Amino acid sequence: MQIRNSLYLLVLGVGVLSSAVGLLARESRADKPSTWWAPNEGRIFPAELDYKDSSGVTRTLLTDGPIDTKGHPFFTAIGPNGRACVTCHQPADGMSLSARTIQERWKATAGKDPLFAAYDGSNCPDLPQAERKSHLLLLDYGLFRIARSWPPKDLTGKTVKPDFDIEVVRDPTGCNTNKKWGLHSDHPSVSVYRRPRPVSNLKYLTAIGFAYDPKSGMPLSRDPETGKPVSGNFMADSRVNTLVEQARDAMHAHLEMMGRLDQKQVDRIVDFEEHLFTAQQVDNVGGKLNDSGASGGPAKLADSEPGKLGDQGHAVWSEFAAWENIPKNAKLTPEQRAFRESVARGARIFRERTFLISDSMGINWPIGFGNPVRNACAFCHNMSQMGNDVAPGQVDLGTTTLPFADPQPDLPLFKITCKDEPHPFYGRVIYTHDPGYALTTGRCSDVGRITLQSMRGLAARAPYFSNGSAKTLRDVVDYYDRRYNIGYTEQEKQDLVNLMSVL
Amino acid sequence: MKNRLFIARAVSSVLAVSGVLVGVAAQAQDIVQFVSCPIYRDADSGKKSGCWLASDRESGARYDVSKSPTKPLSDHAVLVEGRVTDESAACGSPTLDPVRVSVLDMPCTPKMLPAEGYPGRKFVLPKRNVRPLTEPRSAPPKPFAAKTFYLFFDFNRDFIVYQLDDYFLDRTIAYIRGVKASKIVVTGYAATDPMEISGQEIAENDRIARIRAEEITKALVLLGVDPDKIETHWHNGAKAVDVVDSDGLPDSSRRRVEVFVQP
Numbered sequence: 222m223q224i225r226n227s228l229y230l231l232v233l234g235v236g237v238l239s240s241a242v243g244l245l246a247r248e249s250r251a252d253k254p255s256t257w258w259a260p261n262e263g264r265i266f267p268a269e270l271d272y273k274d275s276s277g278v279t280r281t282l283l284t285d286g287p288i289d290t291k292g293h294p295f296f297t298a299i300g301p302n303g304r305a306c307v308t309c310h311q312p313a314d315g316m317s318l319s320a321r322t323i324q325e326r327w328k329a330t331a332g333k334d335p336l337f338a339a340y341d342g343s344n345c346p347d348l349p350q351a352e353r354k355s356h357l358l359l360l361d362y363g364l365f366r367i368a369r370s371w372p373p374k375d376l377t378g379k380t381v382k383p384d385f386d387i388e389v390v391r392d393p394t395g396c397n398t399n400k401k402w403g404l405h406s407d408h409p410s411v412s413v414y415r416r417p418r419p420v421s422n423l424k425y426l427t428a429i430g431f432a433y434d435p436k437s438g439m440p441l442s443r444d445p446e447t448g449k450p451v452s453g454n455f456m457a458d459s460r461v462n463t464l465v466e467q468a469r470d471a472m473h474a475h476l477e478m479m480g481r482l483d484q485k486q487v488d489r490i491v492d493f494e495e496h497l498f499t500a501q502q503v504d505n506v507g508g509k510l511n512d513s514g515a516s517g518g519p520a521k522l523a524d525s526e527p528g529k530l531g532d533q534g535h536a537v538w539s540e541f542a543a544w545e546n547i548p549k550n551a552k553l554t555p556e557q558r559a560f561r562e563s564v565a566r567g568a569r570i571f572r573e574r575t576f577l578i579s580d581s582m583g584i585n586w587p588i589g590f591g592n593p594v595r596n597a598c599a600f601c602h603n604m605s606q607m608g609n610d611v612a613p614g615q616v617d618l619g620t621t622t623l624p625f626a627d628p629q630p631d632l633p634l635f636k637i638t639c640k641d642e643p644h645p646f647y648g649r650v651i652y653t654h655d656p657g658y659a660l661t662t663g664r665c666s667d668v669g670r671i672t673l674q675s676m677r678g679l680a681a682r683a684p685y686f687s688n689g690s691a692k693t694l695r696d697v698v699d700y701y702d703r704r705y706n707i708g709y710t711e712q713e714k715q716d717l718v719n720l721m722s723v724l
Numbered sequence: 725m726k727n728r729l730f731i732a733r734a735v736s737s738v739l740a741v742s743g744v745l746v747g748v749a750a751q752a753q754d755i756v757q758f759v760s761c762p763i764y765r766d767a768d769s770g771k772k773s774g775c776w777l778a779s780d781r782e783s784g785a786r787y788d789v790s791k792s793p794t795k796p797l798s799d800h801a802v803l804v805e806g807r808v809t810d811e812s813a814a815c816g817s818p819t820l821d822p823v824r825v826s827v828l829d830m831p832c833t834p835k836m837l838p839a840e841g842y843p844g845r846k847f848v849l850p851k852r853n854v855r856p857l858t859e860p861r862s863a864p865p866k867p868f869a870a871k872t873f874y875l876f877f878d879f880n881r882d883f884i885v886y887q888l889d890d891y892f893l894d895r896t897i898a899y900i901r902g903v904k905a906s907k908i909v910v911t912g913y914a915a916t917d918p919m920e921i922s923g924q925e926i927a928e929n930d931r932i933a934r935i936r937a938e939e940i941t942k943a944l945v946l947l948g949v950d951p952d953k954i955e956t957h958w959h960n961g962a963k964a965v966d967v968v969d970s971d972g973l974p975d976s977s978r979r980r981v982e983v984f985v986q987p
Contacts, residue, residue, distance in 0.1 A: 430858075431854055431856055432857055432897075433884075435886045438885070438886070439884065439939075528858075533856065577766065589795055589887075590795055591796055593798065594772060594795070595771060595772060595773055645797065645800075
């Protein structure tokens with residue numbers, strides 16, 4: 222079933238929003254007692270879907286019009302564990318999954334929801350599944366187990382010879398030393414624990430702005446299936462590079478499907494994903510985010526061309542530039558005005574407040590920017606409208622790797638020993654909770670590099686960073702402040718938090 | 725009071741630099757080459773505006789090497805090759821331009837200077853930059869002719885230097901596509917003959933010429949060139965070439981790959 226946007230607009234225009242049509246075209250949290258989309262429900266996914274979140278309303282648009290999700294492979298439990306794609310990509314959570322929602326599901330189902338599947342929804346499949354502590358990483362940090370085969374395989378399935386050794390130093394989940402699931406099992410695997418990324422705004426993540434990857438010094442990689450260049454901008458470790466391969470990978474890794482998706486199923490999943498756009502639409506204090514000349518919300522994302530550098534077109538987060546000079550006679554409450562002005566300042570700070578970036582692979586080396594280099598957030602978060610990296614965005618912020626990572630006693634710790642050249646910043650021996658991109662490339666110089674996160678719909682999907690180490694947006698700002706010794710003022714921190722909360 | 729002291733210090737620094745300049749001006753247009761530990765001056769005129777300085781131990785002169793496509797790592801020694809200019813206002817030392825910095829596998833103690841009144845250099849997009857894919861590349865004029873393109877590398881590296889080699893490579897692939905090349909010959913070169921620089925014997929390793937050639941071949945294939953049309957060769961003991969893209973820096977021109985394109 223396809224009902225086009227034009228019909229939706231027409232219905233709105235004549236003001237006859239009957240309950241039946243309204244259900245097809247628009248759904249709000251008030252319409253449904255539960256925000257949770259379970260597999261196989263057969264709901265209609267409307268063209269516009271609003272949900273309350275921690276600071277306002279997040280909106281998801283389906284630009285090709287509503288769809289009936291009955292039998293749709295994104296919404297159907299195709300594999301044996303009862304999960305569908307929607308299980309971990311919930312509309313109310315900006316098409317990702319918040320720790321809050323995970324905790325609610327645990328409480329509502331006594332841990333029986335397929336979300337808590339032993340394979341990746343628990344710390345390790347061998348653990349007693351009825352116990353909360355077996356699912357601690359998912360419940361407390363929103364982390365799913367990702368088992369990467371070791372040594373890695375490249376995009377064509379060929380084994381990569383790594384230039385480093387990996388050892389398990391600490392194994393609180395027991396999975397990396399497990400006889401069946403661990404590094405020395407019959408199928409050697411490295412278990413790392415990561416947040417699910419939002420399945421929305423994907424035209425920005427697949428967009429190709431330039432033919433080259435300046436971080437590798439080479440032209441962009443190509444998809445072995447189609448021969449076309451790929452952006453290299455999704456999945457934390459860039460282990461696959463197309464939405465088609467991502468869908469197949471997820472079916473195996475998260476739905477435990479043994480067979481292969483047929484082409485029609487893949488096409489339906491990818492088509493659905495490519496028409497989704499998500500962003501914050503309303504802030505509880507600031508009001509509508511597309512008001513008074515601002516253009517927040519997902520409509521701008523849907524309508525804009527992806528893959529453009531902010532400094533060659535629309536400056537990053539210039540959607541809120543009009544709030545830099547709010548007219549004195551604007552009918553706003555003092556709180557609303559102050560919040561909007563703060564958002565606009567946050568956007569400028571994001572682009573212009575420079576600091577010294579040091580010891581970060583993918584930024585300071587091997588690209589020739591130098592160590593240190595002075596720049597701002599928008600140096601890497603440089604794509605207009607979206608804030609991801611126009612170039613493939615594998616960067617080491619240190620969130621997973623010592624000495625920069627915050628203490629993470631619940632996560633495994635690995636010792637990496639570089640066999641050839643030492644890592645330019647960490648040296649020959651590196652301690653990390655998640656080697657990131659190095660689990661794909663097999664290069665010790667890639668340890669800790671993680672693909673940049675999407676920055677839209679953040680208010681709906683805490684916690685943040687790939688390992689969930691930042692529980693709040695303020696924690697994100699504080700991490701950067703510590704990591705790069707920035708010295709943000711309290712006002713600057715709040716402005717950045719307010720900005721990120723409206724993206 | 726603080727401000728007055730600061731200005732006095734800054735003026736005194738400028739005067740001190742001017743003294744150096746008198747000596748350096750006589751050598752303007754000279755090419756210098758040395759190995760040194762880099763110093764970062766934390767000047768701030770916005771993004772990428774900090775200064776990189778490096779001193780030639782033999783002459784005692786300190787230079788601004790910030791215009792190099794590759795910037796230093798603060799804890800690694802650098803090989804500097806550049807032409808001395810009279811400009812020193814941005815960073816407090818005479819600017820080398822053009823200049824190439826190669827990061828060496830030699831440790832240094834990181835050193836950072838405060839701005840000391842120097843503004844650094846406001847970022848300007850280098851003229852050699854790859855344009856977005858949305859901007860069409862102009863077709864080569866007819867009649868098509870055989871042509872050789874050059875890519876230049878940092879010492880002992882095969883990395884395609886950002887805003888230098890990627891630009892050259894983009895031009896090369898545009899020509900290959902434009903003339904529908906029938907044959908492409910990729911030849912890697914390395915400066916393997918030892919040179920004494922700053923009291924050290926410097927020579928590239930004898931594997932890097934091959935690695936460079938193979939990397940560029942791989943890059944061309946990734947850009948869609950039929951691998952059957954590409955021949956790959958390499959030579960050690962490279963001699964300098966004097967072409968426009970080498971910027972008149974003879975020793976860095978020895979570290980190169982040539983791509984011969986036959987229409």
